[in-house]
Amino acid sequence: MDNTSSTLVITGGGLVGMAAALMFHNRFDSVRVCEKRSNPLSDSNYSNRSLQLVISARGWRTLDLLGLTDKVKARTLQLKGRYKHETDGSEHPEPYSRDGQVICCVSRETLYKLLTAEVLNLDNTTVHFDTEVTGVDTDNCTYFTDREDTPAAESYDFMIGSDGVYSIVSRQLNGESGINRVLETNSYREIRINHAPWAADGFHYWYSDRMMIGSFPVFEGGFSLFMVLERADIPLILEDPESDYLETRFPEIVGLIPDARERFLEAADGVLGSVTCEQWHAGNHTVILGDAAHGILPFMGQGLNTGLEDLYVLNDFLSEDGLKSGSSLSEFAALRRPQADAIRDISMEQFRYLTGKMSNEERLVRKEVDRHLELNNQPGVYASCAFTTEPFSDISRRFRQLADKYKMQE
Numbered sequence: 001m002d003n004t005s006s007t008l009v010i011t012g013g014g015l016v017g018m019a020a021a022l023m024f025h026n027r028f029d030s031v032r033v034c035e036k037r038s039n040p041l042s043d044s045n046y047s048n049r050s051l052q053l054v055i056s057a058r059g060w061r062t063l064d065l066l067g068l069t070d071k072v073k074a075r076t077l078q079l080k081g082r083y084k085h086e087t088d089g090s091e092h093p094e095p096y097s098r099d100g101q102v103i104c105c106v107s108r109e110t111l112y113k114l115l116t117a118e119v120l121n122l123d124n125t126t127v128h129f130d131t132e133v134t135g136v137d138t139d140n141c142t143y144f145t146d147r148e149d150t151p152a153a154e155s156y157d158f159m160i161g162s163d164g165v166y167s168i169v170s171r172q173l174n175g176e177s178g179i180n181r182v183l184e185t186n187s188y189r190e191i192r193i194n195h196a197p198w199a200a201d202g203f204h205y206w207y208s209d210r211m212m213i214g215s216f217p218v219f220e221g222g223f224s225l226f227m228v229l230e231r232a233d234i235p236l237i238l239e240d241p242e243s244d245y246l247e248t249r250f251p252e253i254v255g256l257i258p259d260a261r262e263r264f265l266e267a268a269d270g271v272l273g274s275v276t277c278e279q280w281h282a283g284n285h286t287v288i289l290g291d292a293a294h295g296i297l298p299f300m301g302q303g304l305n306t307g308l309e310d311l312y313v314l315n316d317f318l319s320e321d322g323l324k325s326g327s328s329l330s331e332f333a334a335l336r337r338p339q340a341d342a343i344r345d346i347s348m349e350q351f352r353y354l355t356g357k358m359s360n361e362e363r364l365v366r367k368e369v370d371r372h373l374e375l376n377n378q379p380g381v382y383a384s385c386a387f388t389t390e391p392f393s394d395i396s397r398r399f400r401q402l403a404d405k406y407k408m409q410e
């Protein structure tokens with residue numbers, strides 16, 4: 001890298017891209033962030049799906065490095081556990097940890113606006129909103145955008161591709177054949193209510209044989225609800241005006257939100273899936289991070305936290321003027337890929353558990369594992385992921401070994 005005038009280009013100024021600019025801006029002479037959407041601070045129509053995000057130990061570790069912990073914490077709600085709601089109206093608390101640890105929940109929009117405002121204050125950083133990166137030539141360290149007022153190709157010294165699950169940088173590194181997308185057949189839909197019918201110190205959930213509804217309290221007021229159901233069930237459960245499925249299986253929800261069916265039907269149909277990439281970097285100058293490298297199912301609340309952990313780890317590889325001499329991006333990728341794979345698998349297992357896709361045998365084994373952990377006063381898999389920074393691969397190995405032990409006893 002030419003140390004006299006170095007440019008960091010960040011493709012995709014979402015949550016991870018903005019955090020990357022804050023983390024690395026002082027290692028380069030100039031930083032350019034290209035974000036295809038508009039500036040959330042000046043766009044009055046700005047809104048985003050997945051209203052609530054849970055920040056756990058890994059996320060806080062990175063936010064600490066950025067000096068943002070207090071600012072973010074001031075906008076979060078503390079959740080001490082889940083509340084499972086039954087059809088008969090009863091409610092069962094399920095603490096996240098045995099020693100009362102809490103996770104924090106923040107609105108995605110609030111966090112994104114906060115990070116964006118911080119980045120816009122940096123002297124050497126320019127954010128090009130409404131700018132889509134349309135191509136990257138990693139051999140020549142150049143990239144192309146859809147802006148008409150810039151040269152056809154611009155150069156970079158170091159590029160971070162944080163452009164999400166359909167990343168153009170990842171496509172350049174991997175081709176379509178090097179990217180494995182596993183898309184679920186479930187639909188994910190969100191609605192927001194302004195009243196607060198449930199305790200605001202926990203995540204609430206309901207489930208039936210065919211679907212689940214979850215609800216997070218919102219710091220700014222009210223609750224955010226999501227529904228996960230098989231796409232094939234939408235005509236029967238949501239579209240058919242004669243259907244009484246929600247009334248009979250989720251009476252509490254319909255009692256509190258009489259137009260729940262219509263609102264969930266109108267809500268955007270989100271796709272759930274995981275993305276795995278073989279190649280995370282080109283040479284020592286282009287790297288993908290966050291969802292661009294590892295999209296995972298959201299049921300452990302670890303997608304963003306894992307992206308923030310990528311930054312925490314990459315920080316050790318970058319010196320004042322670029323990549324530290326003697327270190328390489330292949331070393332970085334070799335550290336991060338097993339972690340991404342492990343949390344992808346853990347999240348997939350949680351998804352299968354919550355949506356009734358596990359066999360009876362798998363459920364029994366899981367019950368036995370939970371009982372063993374409780375008897376031995378050890379944290380469960382969720383608590384291990386949320387409250388510690390233990391590598392996901394170690395957590396996964398521990399739980400697999402335990403599950404194998406109980407499987408053999410079946």
Ligand SMILES: Cc1cc2nc3c(=O)[nH]c(=O)nc-3n(C[C@H](O)[C@H](O)[C@H](O)COP(=O)(O)OP(=O)(O)OC[C@H]3O[C@@H](n4cnc5c(N)ncnc54)[C@H](O)[C@@H]3O)c2cc1C
Nearest residue numbers: 012014015016036053054133163164290291301303304305
């Ligand atoms: C329903 C749901 C709930 C979730 N809950 C949690 C949670 O509780 N905790 C948690 O840790 N994670 C959670 N996640 C995961 C989390 O949202 C993602 O991991 C996180 O948003 C990834 O950030 P990112 O910046 O890598 O990608 P993104 O947020 O997808 O940002 C990518 C950005 O790149 C831009 N972009 C894309 N292509 C281009 C291009 N060619 N040129 C320029 N810009 C481009 C996009 O406009 C976007 O702004 C959840 C996800 C979902 C779907």
